[in-house]
Amino acid sequence: MTQCYVAPIIEIDRERCTTPFACKKCLQICPTAVFGVRETRQVRLEETDKFAPGSFRLRVAYRDKCSGCNRCVDVCPESALTVRMPEEVLE
Amino acid sequence: MCRMCDSLGGTAEQPWYKNPKNFSNRMYKLREPGKGPQMAAGGNAEPDAGDQRASPFAQAVEAKANGDADTFNKIISDMNARASLRPGCQVVPLHEVLDVLDLGMPVAAMQCICRKETRACEECSLKEYTGLGLGTGMLKWERWPERYRGKVEFLSSKQAKEFVEYWDKKGFMHMLMQEGGDFIGGMCNCDYPDCLPIRQRIDYGLTAQLLKSEYVCFVDWEKCNGCGDCLGRCDFNALKYEATMEKAHIDQFQCFGCGLCETACPRNAIEYRDRKKISGLARVW
Amino acid sequence: MTGSLHSVVKERERVVFPKDWTFDLAEEMVEAIGEEFSPSAAVEELARRVAGKPHAEGVATAEAYFEDYGRRWMGRTLELGEQYRDRTYEVLLQAAETTGGDLAFPHVPERFVEIAYLSTQPLYSLPIVENTRHRFTFKMVFCDTFKALEDQCGPEMAATLPCRKACLAAVGRAFRDKGFDVEVVQDSSLATDEFCQFRTERRAAANGA
Numbered sequence: 001m002t003q004c005y006v007a008p009i010i011e012i013d014r015e016r017c018t019t020p021f022a023c024k025k026c027l028q029i030c031p032t033a034v035f036g037v038r039e040t041r042q043v044r045l046e047e048t049d050k051f052a053p054g055s056f057r058l059r060v061a062y063r064d065k066c067s068g069c070n071r072c073v074d075v076c077p078e079s080a081l082t083v084r085m086p087e088e089v090l091e
Numbered sequence: 092m093c094r095m096c097d098s099l100g101g102t103a104e105q106p107w108y109k110n111p112k113n114f115s116n117r118m119y120k121l122r123e124p125g126k127g128p129q130m131a132a133g134g135n136a137e138p139d140a141g142d143q144r145a146s147p148f149a150q151a152v153e154a155k156a157n158g159d160a161d162t163f164n165k166i167i168s169d170m171n172a173r174a175s176l177r178p179g180c181q182v183v184p185l186h187e188v189l190d191v192l193d194l195g196m197p198v199a200a201m202q203c204i205c206r207k208e209t210r211a212c213e214e215c216s217l218k219e220y221t222g223l224g225l226g227t228g229m230l231k232w233e234r235w236p237e238r239y240r241g242k243v244e245f246l247s248s249k250q251a252k253e254f255v256e257y258w259d260k261k262g263f264m265h266m267l268m269q270e271g272g273d274f275i276g277g278m279c280n281c282d283y284p285d286c287l288p289i290r291q292r293i294d295y296g297l298t299a300q301l302l303k304s305e306y307v308c309f310v311d312w313e314k315c316n317g318c319g320d321c322l323g324r325c326d327f328n329a330l331k332y333e334a335t336m337e338k339a340h341i342d343q344f345q346c347f348g349c350g351l352c353e354t355a356c357p358r359n360a361i362e363y364r365d366r367k368k369i370s371g372l373a374r375v376w
Numbered sequence: 377m378t379g380s381l382h383s384v385v386k387e388r389e390r391v392v393f394p395k396d397w398t399f400d401l402a403e404e405m406v407e408a409i410g411e412e413f414s415p416s417a418a419v420e421e422l423a424r425r426v427a428g429k430p431h432a433e434g435v436a437t438a439e440a441y442f443e444d445y446g447r448r449w450m451g452r453t454l455e456l457g458e459q460y461r462d463r464t465y466e467v468l469l470q471a472a473e474t475t476g477g478d479l480a481f482p483h484v485p486e487r488f489v490e491i492a493y494l495s496t497q498p499l500y501s502l503p504i505v506e507n508t509r510h511r512f513t514f515k516m517v518f519c520d521t522f523k524a525l526e527d528q529c530g531p532e533m534a535a536t537l538p539c540r541k542a543c544l545a546a547v548g549r550a551f552r553d554k555g556f557d558v559e560v561v562q563d564s565s566l567a568t569d570e571f572c573q574f575r576t577e578r579r580a581a582a583n584g585a
Contacts, residue, residue, distance in 0.1 A: 002296060004163055007156035024211035033284040036208050039237055040136045045393040047236040057136040061149075061209075063156040065294065111506040115513075118464060118483060119401050119490050120501035194508045197471055197479045215388065227483065227507075230464045230471070231399045241391035245471035247478035248509060 006089045008068040010034070010060045016080035020058035022050040026072035026081060027058070035072070036061030092367065093302050093376040095181055099269065103367065106305050108183060108267050108275065114195040116274045118227045151295060167296050174299035178269040180279075180288050182304040184350035184363065188265045188278060189252050195225030195275055198251040199232070199243040207240070209285045217244045221258060223251065223278040255280065262324055264349035266301070283326040293327065302376045304348030306363040310339045314360035321352035321361065343372060401491060402460035409456060409495035413449045419524035426529060438529070438538035446545030453492040453546075454553050481578055482512035485550040489514070492546055496520070505573065512551075513563070515573040516543075522566045537567040543574055551576055 020027070020037050027035045039048040040057050048055050060066075066083065073081045092101060101107030138144045145153070147166050154162035183191065192198060200220035206212040214220045224232065224243065232239050246254060255265065255278070263280035266288070284290050288301040308329075317337045321330060329345035330352050332338075339360070341352070353361040367373050422441050426434035457465075465487055472480040489512075490502045498518055505513040521542070526534040544560050551558040557580045563573040 002155070002160060002163060002167075004155045004158045004160040006158040021211050027209070027211040033209050033290075036137070037211050038136045038208055042235055042237050044234055045236065045395060045397060047241045047391040049390050059137060059139060061137075062152055062290075062294070064152055066156075111508050114508065115504040115506050117490060117501045117504050118468075118487055119494065121406065121494050121499075122400065123500050193510070196507065196509055197468070197483065199471070230467045230483075233393050233397065233463065233467065234399060236391045236393065241388075245475055245479060247475035249478075250475070 004064070006086060007064050008066045008083050008085050010063060010066060010072075011082045011084075012058055012060070013078075013080040013082075014057075016078040017058055017076075018053035018078075019051055019056065021056035023077065025075045025077065029071050029075045031069065031071070032062070032065040032067065034060060034062050034066045093181075094175065095178060095269070095302060099178060106187075107269075108181065108187070108191055109194070111194050113269065113275050114191075114226060116226050116228065118230065148291065148295075148297075155295075170297060171299040174297065179300040179302060180266050180268045181302040182347045182349045183265050183267050183278075184304055184306060184348060185255065185259045185265060185354055186350070187305075188255050191267065191275075191278065192223075192251045192255070193248060195278070197225075197227070197229055197245055198248075199224045199229040199245045200251075200254060201229075201232070201243045202240045203279065203281075203285070204238065205279075205281070205287045206285045208287070209290075212285075213240055215240065215242065220244060220254075221263065221280045223254065223280075224276065225278055226274055226276055228276055259351065259354050262351065264326055264347070264351050281326075289326060298376075303346075303366070304350075305366055306348035306350065307343055307346050307366050307369065307372055308341050308348060308350060308352055308361050309343075309364050310341055311360045311362055312336065312338050314358050315339050315356075316358060316360075318357065320357055321355045324351040324355050326351070343369075344375060397463045399462060399464045401462060401494065405456045405460040405491070406495045409449075409453055409492065412452060413445070413492075413496050415496055415519075415521040416524045418445055419521060419528050423528040426533070431532065434529075434533060435536050435538055438533065438536075439541045442539050442542040443545045446542030447549055449496070449542065450488065450492055450546035450549040450553075453488050453495070454550065457488050457491050480554070481509060481556055482507050482551075482576065485554045485556065485576075486512055488550040488554075489547055492550070506575075509578075511575055511577050513573060513575040515564075515571045516566070517571040519566055519572065522572075535567050537565050537572075540565065540572070543572065547574055547576055 027037055036059050037056055040055060050056060068083055068085065070083055073083055096107045099107035099113055100110045107113055137146060137149060147170055151163050151166040200217055201222045201224045202214040202220060203222040232243050258280040263282050266279045266281055267275055268277040268279060269275050281289055283293060291297040292301045315338045319332055321339055322332055327345055327347045329342045331340050333340035348366060350363060422438055425441065426437050429437060468483055472484060486507055493499060493502050497520055503515050505515055521539045522534060525539060540562055548560045556578060559577045559579060561575050563575050564571060566572045
């Protein structure tokens with residue numbers, strides 16, 4: 001049986017985080033590689049424009065691996081990320 | 092034998108990935124009446140974990156992050172049961188990769204799809220590409236340029252071998268993919284945590300979709316002088332320096348037989364042993 | 377930015393390919409070859425030629441007939457196949473060129489073998505057994521030529537499989553026309569096994585490979 005620990009909640013403000021694949025700062029700084037990024041649509045014969053807002057989408061792919069170190073929060077140029085422990089755990 | 096050899100024409104002497112049948116593929120197919128061309132793929136982005144449309148894996152991660160071990164273990168064991176009915180990926184050591192590159196043709200260097208997703212890597216030229224696409228499907232890569240970030244580079248047999256040797260030296264292990272398709276379409280050069288199959292196996296116990304290699308690595312303590320050149324090469328937490336013995340130490344049950352430690356050893360102190368011939372490991376895939 | 381291997385972001389033009397690129401075989405070409413080299417029509421003509429002849433003479437006639445048919449069939453396929461190019465073929469030719477000819481075998485001739493069979497036989501794709509840098513092997517499970525032979529020339533003639541000459545000649549011509557020294561052999565036969573299988577072995581490096 002795998003041990004499971006309650007992990008921090010990571011919120012992405014999608015109004016602010018619009019071109020994550022071009023920015024990629026959180027994706028590359030995270031010590032445990034918690035984030036994932038994918039294009040929202042694949043078009044035949046066409047490469048996706050990484051600078052077009054909404055063309056790629058950042059997601060929290062491995063939240064259980066988040067240690068809450070806050071490096072992503074510090075590095076995000078758009079202040080789009082928040083990382084917090086669920087309150088019921090803190091009490 | 093593991094299920095890959097059982098279902099894909101492998102034998103005790105020749106693993107499935109040396110059977111040329113598994114690389115063979117036509118170049119063309121005629122459109123069957125009533126079937127239109129595939130024009131556009133739908134959305135590729137995975138919904139957020141809390142979303143009902145999230146994949147079982149995303150739901151398992153969410154359960155784990157919520158401290159819900161029961162749900163997590165249930166989803167993972169269901170996923171393993173399903174994956175064990177299908178072909179998957181297998182770790183292949185360098186010396187066998189070199190044989191395989193004569194079978195899977197044509198060969199093209201391409202952007203790694205996992206690295207693109209995990210670290211937003213953009214590999215744009217031959218110096219940076221880390222993946223190899225195999226087979227006639229590569230001739231049609233231009234249909235979906237986003238998958239390849241706009242370019243691939245076809246390689247001669249000699250170039251392909253140099254390519255894999257280069258990344259082996261840099262510290263990537265090798266893996267063949269027979270997932271979903273009806274032929275081996277990719278030879279990946281991978282490491283933790285970028286590689287999705289490695290990560291899903293090591294961090295989440297998805298043991299069925301990525302199989303260990305046909306080999307297990309053993310340290311010959313007569314030859315090992317404890318120099319430590321192999322340390323840091325293992326992606327599977329199998330290799331450490333055993334201070335007591337002043338030698339490299341490999342945990343046989345953790346070892347995936349990728350051979351990265353072997354290719355780094357200056358004294359040839361690490362040897363491959365056939366997993367199938369070691370009674371306690373023959374069923375450890 | 378971190379110092380990871382792939383962290384450098386290169387700015388370059390976004391790739392957008394022409395929307396009219398097609399990666400499939402031209403239907404017009406497939407239809408043209410199919411009409412010109414229809415197996416049932418070919419066997420009909422053969423049936424006229426062997427009618428009334430003793431068995432041994434009929435078989436000899438049939439073998440010569442099929443050998444000629446196979447050669448012409450592939451000749452026309454090579455001609456039309458070059459005339460009707462598709463993007464898959466163009467990429468293959470570029471790949472072969474950039475690798476000093478290394479990637480030409482077996483795929484360049486394989487393309488014409490595929491065209492020839494897809495055009496004339498009841499197939500949506502040709503079952504390939506092996507296409508590696510050493511050899512090219514495919515099989516035929518449902519063959520209209522063999523069926524027509526049984527129907528029109530009788531099981532006795534079909535049992536000698538004279539039509540193998542057409543496949544051997546056609547496949548050999550495709551590979552030799554593209555500059556490869558090959559030997560084409562038959563591994564199994566529809567007359568005795570469940571399918572015909574033809575294997576093309578590369579004898580020596582060609583095209584600078």
